[in-house]
Amino acid sequence: MTNTQSIWAVVPAAGVGKRMQADRPKQYLPLLGKTVLEHTLTRLLQADVFAAVSVAISVEDPYWPELTISQDVRVFTAPGGKERADSVLSALRAIEDRARENHWVLVHDAARPCITAADIRLLIDTLQNDEVGGILALSSHDTLKNVDGDSILGTLDRTHIWRALTPQMFRYGRLKQALEASVGNPAVTDEASALELLGFQPKIVEGRPDNIKITRPEDLPLAQFYMEQQQ
Ligand SMILES: Nc1ccn([C@@H]2O[C@H](COP(=O)(O)OP(=O)(O)OP(=O)(O)O)[C@@H](O)[C@H]2O)c(=O)n1
Numbered sequence: 001m002t003n004t005q006s007i008w009a010v011v012p013a014a015g016v017g018k019r020m021q022a023d024r025p026k027q028y029l030p031l032l033g034k035t036v037l038e039h040t041l042t043r044l045l046q047a048d049v050f051a052a053v054s055v056a057i058s059v060e061d062p063y064w065p066e067l068t069i070s071q072d073v074r075v076f077t078a079p080g081g082k083e084r085a086d087s088v089l090s091a092l093r094a095i096e097d098r099a100r101e102n103h104w105v106l107v108h109d110a111a112r113p114c115i116t117a118a119d120i121r122l123l124i125d126t127l128q129n130d131e132v133g134g135i136l137a138l139s140s141h142d143t144l145k146n147v148d149g150d151s152i153l154g155t156l157d158r159t160h161i162w163r164a165l166t167p168q169m170f171r172y173g174r175l176k177q178a179l180e181a182s183v184g185n186p187a188v189t190d191e192a193s194a195l196e197l198l199g200f201q202p203k204i205v206e207g208r209p210d211n212i213k214i215t216r217p218e219d220l221p222l223a224q225f226y227m228e229q230q231q
């Protein structure tokens with residue numbers, strides 16, 4: 001049985017959503033009667049495994065105080081940063097007086113509202129005794145090509161190519177150290193890449209394919225479809 005007092009959630013929710021081409025950041029777009037962010041936070045809280053949730057929001061964010069969930073005592077906010085990694089680091093620092101070095105942290109994108117409690121628990125149950133931690137990920141079912149411009153340079157071995165999802169699960173101290181060591185590095189687009197740069201080999205746990213990241217306009221109706229199917 002996992003001690004819920006030793007597991008924290010961090011949610012980067014400070015992006016502007018350029019690729020979504022919407023009138024507001026995508027985490028605040030309406031979806032099945034709530035905002036994307038409210039769905040994501042509600043799913044994390046309903047998993048009933050976290051001591052608290054630290055959410056990074058933009059310092060210019062006018063939307064957060066309007067959300068009912070902003071009053072939830074289990075949810076803390078931190079100022080978002082220039083890049084996703086900066087926002088995650090800021091959210092980690094916001095709980096540094098409560099989280100211990102060996103506590104687990106699960107980092108989950110605000111833009112992934114289709115996450116299920118089962119996949120959250122799968123990641124925790126699989127890795128809670130692991131030395132390093134790891135991530136939910138998806139194997140590749142299509143043939144993968146190495147491309148330059150509009151030309152194919154070759155075909156990749158798909159058995160070694162997985163698509164990283166979130167949550168990504170690492171020990172508080174090591175994750176904070178890895179992100180502090182890689183500040184400003186554009187190659188660090190997820191938490192695992194920061195750990196990899198320190199020589200660690202995070203584990204892969206196969207997750208659900210409906211755990212999509214809302215990135216482009218066509219992703220919002222797809223997320224709605226998946227969430228309706230999950231009910
Ligand atoms: N400086 C940033 C950039 C991104 N994010 C968060 O990281 C998650 C994944 O990032 P992405 O899908 O790239 O979101 P955006 O950066 O908002 O999208 P875009 O690149 O299209 O602007 C999102 O929940 C986003 O809110 C963040 O907290 N801080």
Ligand SMILES: C[C@](O)(CO)[C@H](O)COP(=O)(O)O
Pocket residue numbers: 084109163164165166189190191213
């Ligand atoms: C963290 C992530 O969702 C894993 O696939 C992805 O790296 C986020 O990338 P983005 O460019 O910040 O959306």
